[in-house]
Amino acid sequence: MKTQLSHVSYLESEAIHIIREVAAEFERPALLFSGGKDSIIVLHLALKAFAPAPLPFPIMHVDTGHNFPEVIEFRDRTVAETGSRLIVASVQDAIDAGKITEDSGPRALRNRLQTPVLLEAIEEHRFDALFGGARRDEEKARAKERVYSFRDEFGQWDPKGQRPELWNLYNGRHKPGEHMRIFPISNWTELDVWHYLRDEEIEVPHVYFAHNRDVFMRDGMWLGVTEFLTPDEDEVVENKLVRFRTIGDATCTGSVESSATTIDQVIEEVGATRITERGATRADDRTAEAAMEDRKKEGYF
Amino acid sequence: MDLLRLATAGSVDDGKSTLIGRLLYDSKSIFEDQLESIEKTSNDRGDEHVNLALLTDGLRAEREQGITIDVAHRYFTTPRRKFIIGDTPGHIQYTRNMVTGASTADLAIILIDARKGVIEQSRRHAFIASLLRIPHLVVAVNKMDLVDYDQEVFESVRKEFAEFATRLDVPDLTFIPVSALHGDNIVDRSATMDWYRGATLLHHLEEVHIASDRNMVDPRFPVQYVIRPQSKQHHDFRGYAGTIAGGVMKPGDEIAALPSGFTSKIKAVLSPDGSELSEAYAPMSVTVLLEDELDVSRGDMICRVNNQPDVTQDLEAMVCWMSEASQLTVGSKLAIKHTTRWARAVVKDFRYRLDINTLSRDEGATALSLNEIGRVRLRTTQPLFADTYRRNRTTGSFILVDEATNVTVGAGMIRATE
Numbered sequence: 001m002k003t004q005l006s007h008v009s010y011l012e013s014e015a016i017h018i019i020r021e022v023a024a025e026f027e028r029p030a031l032l033f034s035g036g037k038d039s040i041i042v043l044h045l046a047l048k049a050f051a052p053a054p055l056p057f058p059i060m061h062v063d064t065g066h067n068f069p070e071v072i073e074f075r076d077r078t079v080a081e082t083g084s085r086l087i088v089a090s091v092q093d094a095i096d097a098g099k100i101t102e103d104s105g106p107r108a109l110r111n112r113l114q115t116p117v118l119l120e121a122i123e124e125h126r127f128d129a130l131f132g133g134a135r136r137d138e139e140k141a142r143a144k145e146r147v148y149s150f151r152d153e154f155g156q157w158d159p160k161g162q163r164p165e166l167w168n169l170y171n172g173r174h175k176p177g178e179h180m181r182i183f184p185i186s187n188w189t190e191l192d193v194w195h196y197l198r199d200e201e202i203e204v205p206h207v208y209f210a211h212n213r214d215v216f217m218r219d220g221m222w223l224g225v226t227e228f229l230t231p232d233e234d235e236v237v238e239n240k241l242v243r244f245r246t247i248g249d250a251t252c253t254g255s256v257e258s259s260a261t262t263i264d265q266v267i268e269e270v271g272a273t274r275i276t277e278r279g280a281t282r283a284d285d286r287t288a289e290a291a292m293e294d295r296k297k298e299g300y301f
Numbered sequence: 302m303d304l305l306r307l308a309t310a311g312s313v314d315d316g317k318s319t320l321i322g323r324l325l326y327d328s329k330s331i332f333e334d335q336l337e338s339i340e341k342t343s344n345d346r347g348d349e350h351v352n353l354a355l356l357t358d359g360l361r362a363e364r365e366q367g368i369t370i371d372v373a374h375r376y377f378t379t380p381r382r383k384f385i386i387g388d389t390p391g392h393i394q395y396t397r398n399m400v401t402g403a404s405t406a407d408l409a410i411i412l413i414d415a416r417k418g419v420i421e422q423s424r425r426h427a428f429i430a431s432l433l434r435i436p437h438l439v440v441a442v443n444k445m446d447l448v449d450y451d452q453e454v455f456e457s458v459r460k461e462f463a464e465f466a467t468r469l470d471v472p473d474l475t476f477i478p479v480s481a482l483h484g485d486n487i488v489d490r491s492a493t494m495d496w497y498r499g500a501t502l503l504h505h506l507e508e509v510h511i512a513s514d515r516n517m518v519d520p521r522f523p524v525q526y527v528i529r530p531q532s533k534q535h536h537d538f539r540g541y542a543g544t545i546a547g548g549v550m551k552p553g554d555e556i557a558a559l560p561s562g563f564t565s566k567i568k569a570v571l572s573p574d575g576s577e578l579s580e581a582y583a584p585m586s587v588t589v590l591l592e593d594e595l596d597v598s599r600g601d602m603i604c605r606v607n608n609q610p611d612v613t614q615d616l617e618a619m620v621c622w623m624s625e626a627s628q629l630t631v632g633s634k635l636a637i638k639h640t641t642r643w644a645r646a647v648v649k650d651f652r653y654r655l656d657i658n659t660l661s662r663d664e665g666a667t668a669l670s671l672n673e674i675g676r677v678r679l680r681t682t683q684p685l686f687a688d689t690y691r692r693n694r695t696t697g698s699f700i701l702v703d704e705a706t707n708v709t710v711g712a713g714m715i716r717a718t719e
């Protein structure tokens with residue numbers, strides 16, 4: 001008799017355990033969905049966790065307005081196909097309503113603006129648990145984060161005051177106004193994610209695969225030319241074969257040169273690459289050594 | 302490919318971070334941008350060589366102070382296995398952090414500085430590993446380069462540690478002489494220590510047999526969530542979702558549901574993709590369908606008719622106290638979480654506090670403070686369905702939560718239920 005789970009089954013079981021635990025113990029959970037591969041996996045796991053019953057909580061997209069059109073199309077199709085309920089918390093709406101002000105200048109990023117919009121949506125919908133697709137291998141501040149990550153009434157993370165997490169006994173107790181961020185795929189690596197996408201035949205937006213795109217080099221990354229992002233005079237636009245390793249705000253997510261058009265080729269490429277996913281492609285994490293830690297403390301994902 | 306979770310322990314400067322950095326580096330799990338960033342930090346700090354230890358320092362305060370504050374998780378994969386390292390710092394808060402890391406570990410690596418030999422902290426680490434019943438223990442005798450790779454030194458550490466370990470319950474104990482700095486016996490065999498015939502550390506990690514570590518004898522299924530679609534198509538579907546905590550479950554098994562004691566048979570065990578499994582075991586997440594309609598809800602336990610856990614409100618347990626703000630003493634009232642069940646607990650009796658360096662019992666003690674471990678008797682408001690921790694690490698463990706702050710303040714291992 002085989003009695004040892006494969007690593008992928010182990011990770012899947014662990015994630016489903018976490019998702020069910022949250023659904024059972026929290027009153028108003030929601031699942032953060034960006035259309036990126038990690039949140040696609042969390043949604044897939046959540047659907048499995050309750051099948052054949054529908055998802056017992058809504059999904060929420062914090063929309064910076066700076067999107068890849070194919071990702072939004074993908075999001076809407078996924079919502080329709082899975083019969084989920086989608087809540088969009090819009091950064092653009094918040095700017096238009098004068099609730100937040102956008103930094104000016106061609107290099108202003110909207111990433112930071114997601115935090116107040118997210119926190120307001122949490123308050124408005126009185127969410128007490130939010131699933132996210134963060135993984136500990138992504139970034140060094142994340143490596144220290146718990147599966148149940150406690151946030152105070154200001155949405156802040158206190159890395160030094162985290163609750164110990166023992167066995168699979170998660171403690172989600174909190175006071176009104178406080179909430180938890182829940183990371184069911186904490187223990188997955190980028191490669192685990194791709195293996196799972198392949199094994200489960202899960203569809204992801206096409207921008208994860210090699211395609212031709214007008215790009216220009218900024219801060220060592222290939223950024224795509226979009227309606228929200230135009231190159232400076234001295235930045236040269238080239239048409240290159242690229243793909244994205246992460247999908248975030250289109251203005252700060254870089255692409256990598258790649259000819260990987262199938263999932264197997266992507267797996268091969270990820271297995272051979274020597275640069276971390278965020279290091280390669282995220283301007284938001286490059287501004288300082290502790291950029292992610294600082295954003296997280298304020299309430300970022 | 303399977304997965305091995307490991308915990309590392311060592312006192313400050315024994316070379317734990319270097320060892321982990323070496324494992325990650327030699328197994329090609331470190332990326333260039335991470336390396337560049339630690340090279341830069343090493344230069345800025347005026348370190349002589351690239352400090353692999355920096356790889357494990359995730360928070361700003363840690364990099365600034367050059368210490369590790371919190372449990373960090375690291376991942377690496379070899380063609381044989383995937384590994385999750387729960388890396389716990391060796392200084393303040395040590396016991397609390399190591400207990401946390403140890404709770405999910407299949408294997409612990411204890412580092413010993415060859416020059417210092419077995420010190421008080423080594424004994425403490427070994428004790429915690431055995432208390433948490435980590436099935437496999439590896440003692441890495443590090444900095445062998447600083448003792449001329451001398452076999453005598455290694456043998457004397459081995460002898461002393463093994464002697465101490467006989468007083469503990471350590472099922473599998475392995476000693477490996479290494480130099481984390483130079484890479485001897487970590488991934489590659491040491492060229493200088495030809496007297497050592499055993500496996501390198503990585504080879505041992507890849508080969509150690511973990512399939513029989515979990516309880517495969519006593520079927521235990523704490524119900525986590527009841528799935529009732531209430532749609533036309535699945536009108537009669539009533540599935541009990543949860544994670545198997547012990548034993549093997551298969552269709553046709555005669556089961557009893559606690560606390561009601563009602564019996565039925567397993568109709569099907571469904572995997573997460575909805576397919577019917579011929580059998581399932583821990584720690585699989587599954588959905589169980591029963592032949593009869595019973596009233597079973599979250600917090601209940603499905604087990605075999607002829608193999609049941611104890612149904613009890615009285616627990617004898619070892620507790621590690623994790624709060625600096627309070628103490629555990631007779632009369633303390635706390636929330637308790639055991640499997641999928643919450644209850645309240647009160648400390649009825651304080652048996653003893655353990656001196657984790659000497660293993661002696663202080664029976665005159667009346668309370669546990671931060672990082673202290675002792676034995677208490679608890680009474681709970683509701684019955685729990687419990688086994689001893691020795692028998693099952695899942696149904697034998699619990700956490701204690703402060704009801705005012707909601708913080709997890711204690712980790713408990715059940716010694717007896719009566």
Ligand SMILES: Nc1nc2c(ncn2[C@@H]2O[C@H](COP(=O)(O)OP(=O)(O)O)[C@@H](O)[C@H]2O)c(=O)[nH]1
Binds near residue numbers: 320
């Ligand atoms: N000579 C020698 N030095 C070592 C070895 N392993 C670690 N060190 C050094 O010991 C010091 C402490 O190591 P570190 O990994 O930071 O220890 P930690 O506090 O246990 O994480 C550093 O200066 C390391 O370079 C070894 O095998 N040989």
